[in-house]
Amino acid sequence: MQATKTSFNKWALYLGILPAVLFYVVMNLGPSIATFVLSFTDITGTPGVPWKFIGIANYKEFFFIQNPRDTMMVLKNTVIFCLLVTFVQNAIALPIAVVLNNKFIKGRNFYRAVVFLPVVLGVMVTSLTWLLMFNPTDGPVSQLIGIFGLSSNFFADKETALYYVIFCQIWMAMGYSMVINLAGLQGIPTELYEAGEIDGTTGNQAFRYITFPMLWPTIAVNITLALIGSLSSFQIILFTASGGLNIFTQTMAMRVMYFAFNLNAGMNTFSMRQGFGAAVAMMLFVFILIVTLVSHYVTNRREMEA
Amino acid sequence: MRKNTGSLIVTYVFIAVLMIIYLFPLFYVFNTSIKSKTEYIQNTLSIASSFRYENYIEAFNRANFASFIGNSVFYMVVCTVLSIMMAVFLAFPISRNYIKFSNAIYLLFIAGLFLPDATIPQFQMLLKAGLYNTRLGYMLGLMGGGGIPLFFFVSYLKNIPRDFDEAASIDGCGYFRYIFQILIPLMKPAIASMAILSAIGVWNDVIRAIIYLSNKSLFPITRGLHVFTGQYQNDTTLQMAALVMVAAPLLILYLFLQRYIIDGAVAGAIKA
Numbered sequence: 001m002q003a004t005k006t007s008f009n010k011w012a013l014y015l016g017i018l019p020a021v022l023f024y025v026v027m028n029l030g031p032s033i034a035t036f037v038l039s040f041t042d043i044t045g046t047p048g049v050p051w052k053f054i055g056i057a058n059y060k061e062f063f064f065i066q067n068p069r070d071t072m073m074v075l076k077n078t079v080i081f082c083l084l085v086t087f088v089q090n091a092i093a094l095p096i097a098v099v100l101n102n103k104f105i106k107g108r109n110f111y112r113a114v115v116f117l118p119v120v121l122g123v124m125v126t127s128l129t130w131l132l133m134f135n136p137t138d139g140p141v142s143q144l145i146g147i148f149g150l151s152s153n154f155f156a157d158k159e160t161a162l163y164y165v166i167f168c169q170i171w172m173a174m175g176y177s178m179v180i181n182l183a184g185l186q187g188i189p190t191e192l193y194e195a196g197e198i199d200g201t202t203g204n205q206a207f208r209y210i211t212f213p214m215l216w217p218t219i220a221v222n223i224t225l226a227l228i229g230s231l232s233s234f235q236i237i238l239f240t241a242s243g244g245l246n247i248f249t250q251t252m253a254m255r256v257m258y259f260a261f262n263l264n265a266g267m268n269t270f271s272m273r274q275g276f277g278a279a280v281a282m283m284l285f286v287f288i289l290i291v292t293l294v295s296h297y298v299t300n301r302r303e304m305e306a
Numbered sequence: 307m308r309k310n311t312g313s314l315i316v317t318y319v320f321i322a323v324l325m326i327i328y329l330f331p332l333f334y335v336f337n338t339s340i341k342s343k344t345e346y347i348q349n350t351l352s353i354a355s356s357f358r359y360e361n362y363i364e365a366f367n368r369a370n371f372a373s374f375i376g377n378s379v380f381y382m383v384v385c386t387v388l389s390i391m392m393a394v395f396l397a398f399p400i401s402r403n404y405i406k407f408s409n410a411i412y413l414l415f416i417a418g419l420f421l422p423d424a425t426i427p428q429f430q431m432l433l434k435a436g437l438y439n440t441r442l443g444y445m446l447g448l449m450g451g452g453g454i455p456l457f458f459f460v461s462y463l464k465n466i467p468r469d470f471d472e473a474a475s476i477d478g479c480g481y482f483r484y485i486f487q488i489l490i491p492l493m494k495p496a497i498a499s500m501a502i503l504s505a506i507g508v509w510n511d512v513i514r515a516i517i518y519l520s521n522k523s524l525f526p527i528t529r530g531l532h533v534f535t536g537q538y539q540n541d542t543t544l545q546m547a548a549l550v551m552v553a554a555p556l557l558i559l560y561l562f563l564q565r566y567i568i569d570g571a572v573a574g575a576i577k578a
Binding site: 129 | 310313314317320321324325327328329330332334335338350391392393395396398399400402404405408411414415417418420421422423424425427428429430431433434438446447449450456471472475476480481482484485506509510512513516517531535545546549552556557559560564567568571572575
């Protein structure tokens with residue numbers, strides 16, 4: 001751990017890092033660990049109200065006391081949301097990146113820019129845009145499916161609302177997966193394709209034997225990011241399907257905010273149960289950790305085989 | 307890849323569908339925002355007969371956007387400048403290994419990416435400190451200390467030769483002067499990327515504003531949009547005019563600084 005010699009004043013160097021380290025420890029690291037502690041308390045969001053340690057009561061409550069149908073619904077939604085977002089987002093972002101990396105495509109920079117745009121516009125713009133698109137009475141999608149004699153309440157339909165939310169999430173975040181894939185594709189040496197061409201490979205073969213294996217590490221990063229991102233995201237659920245009001249679209253991340261900060265369509269029906277929220281956050285954290293480790297293990301093994 | 311008419315057609319159809327899914331909703335929002343209310347009710351899909359800019363003026367005034375925009379700009383400048391400065395001053399000694407435990411400190415910051423969500427205790431802390439519903443409390447909750455900018459700067463600094471450091475310090479250039487006058491100009495592209503991403507993050511934030519602020523006069527713009535759309539639920543054209551006004555600065559920023567934004571986003575992902 002010996003530091004490299006420098007003629008700069010040592011004290012100035014340490015003084016320089018102090019704000020960042022202090023800020024990080026006080027605002028990020030400390031609170032992060034404190035989430036674990038608070039999950040064993042009945043602390044609320046109201047200042048001045050006394051609170052105490054209640055052991056694992058919050059965890060018990062989540063699994064055994066609250067309406068088991070709600071709990072199962074939340075767990076099910078979390079899994080569906082996470083798997084569908086991760087799978088579909090990557091399954092579409094890969095061909096998009098491959099196509100838009102192709103020099104023959106005219107205006108490819110424009111197409112890339114368009115697909116990435118929602119990432120910049122953010123969750124509020126995305127949500128309001130799709131609420132308008134999915135307006136059940138006279139929105140464009142409603143009229144489109146009306147041609148086929150179909151109708152839907154979209155975000156208010158308890159059977160399908162989650163899937164519309166998932167669609168919005170993918171619409172918003174896919175550009176992100178795409179640009180990561182594009183960065184990966186640009187790292188593949190063109191010599192490989194030239195060599196392939198001499199050997200007479202077809203486009204499909206080139207994809208299967210050159211592009212895909214070479215891009216696999218990038219895809220693995222994308223999968224991990226999408227898994228973590230989809231497990232921790234709740235904003236799109238909150239703004240499209242009013243999050244809390246509709247248990248049919250609640251995921252664990254949404255549940256944390258629902259209990260800890262009353263985040264729903266603006267109804268304050270109970271006090272902010274932050275101890276309980278912290279317990280759900282801890283369970284979500286463990287869940288994310290397991291999923292990340294499994295995904296890391298699986299994608300690495302795939303890398304070995306390739 | 308060789309040119310093959312059949313696959314080229316499939317490719318362009320694929321792109322066309324993609325463009326419709328991405329551009330139509332945005333066009334539809336814009337089109338709605340310039341229609342009159344009756345025009346919208348009569349036919350949601352019709353092309354606007356004229357550009358009703360009055361919608362924008364009305365939405366701007368009724369939503370009190372002037373105050374929200376002022377707040378947002380203030381939050382953007384303070385949060386961005388402070389978080390970038392903190393990251394630069396941390397990244398430099400770490401990338402050069404000028405301080406003891408450089409690696410350990412770096413790992414400590416990486417560990418933050420894998421820890422539980424800190425929002426609830428953060429809120430408790432700011433509440434106890436009397437910073438709930440204050441500008442300072444909101445910015446403390448919003449700002450990141452390290453994270454992606456740190457990783458990005460550390461790897462960027464590795465490409466700036468160490469000889470510069472030595473040459474400067476031997477010539478008697480103090481550390482802080484060196485950072486501000488020599489290093490920061492050299493890091494311009496990296497700083498630009500991170501600053502833009504940070505600014506966009508602040509502009510787009512709603513959640514922290516919901517959690518930490520209850521006083522409307524402190525709200526940033528996107529939170530203001532959230533309130534406005536809640537109040538004017540039946541006034542779709544006004545809602546959309548407000549939406550376009552929130553999205554427009556982002557769009558303009560994106561048009562001009564796309565390279566920096568995408569570079570930053572990609573680098574952040576690969577490092578993490």
